[in-house]
Amino acid sequence: MLRAAVRPRMIVLLLLLLGAAYACGRLGVWQLDRAQIRGAGAQERHVAEQLAAPPVPILDVLAPQTAFEGDDVGRKVSVTGAYEADEQLLVPDRALDGRTGYLVLTPLRTSDGVLPVVRGWVAQPGAADDPPAGTVAVEGFLQASEQAGSGVADGRTDAISSAELVGTWGGPIWTGYLVLSSSDPAQSADLALLGIPTKPGEGLNIQNLAYAAQWWIFGTFAVLLWLRLVRDEARGDGSDEDDEDLPDEATPPPAPA
Helix, strand or coil, rough: HHHHHHCCCHHHHHHHHHHHHHHHHHHHHHHHHHHHHHHHHHHHHHHHHHHHHHCHHHHHCCCCCCCHHHHHCCCCCEEEEECCCCHEEEEEEEEECCCEEEEEEEEECCCCEEEEEEEEEEEHHHHHCCCCCCCCEEEEEECCCCCCCCCCECCCCCCHHHHHHHHHHCCEEECCCEEEEEEEECCCCEEECCCCCCCCEEEEEEHHHHHHHHHHHHHHHHHHHHHHHHHHHHHHHHHHHHHHHCCCCCCCCCCCC
């Protein structure tokens, strides 16, 4: 293999194929940049549409104990109920604008069940105030329940998981949670509201991502092609050597002395 690989014509072919692989790699990077640019533009338009859309009653989108569909992420909904302040939880290690703090997670009891509501973000646990008392009308954006964490303890939970919260708050419970955008009556301004939830992978254009993957695959094929040619070249050398070792049938054996 090594002897075949260092032959001048194989080296020239390697250089040509490496150049092709490099070009394919650069084209893949360009398509990835296009995926980010086009995806970001599409996401901005989508967010603007969600913000401008009027809220719909939550039961028109999702009922308690029913499966959360991916298309429901970011849906703007409204719901009326009463907060249960004594059951409020903090979710630590959550980032907002480059800072790490706590989400304030409060159960909203409605006539249909319990809705987990992220009322906002605080930098310190002591900044989490009590929610408005009595009946409140809230609006916000839906997000899917998270995977179960280590459970609820000491007024904290490391995951907004309906499967865990139902053991603490009771049910029936929604399989997603609400990211609060407004409340009537209004809550304390000390809580920083979060942005619109997004699905994983949003912000990238799928078509351009596919083009990028195709270019990188083509570049890989160029390198693999050279390895295949080297292997074939080496096999050809081996066949010639075997033929040289065989006796020539046309040459008669030497006469005995």
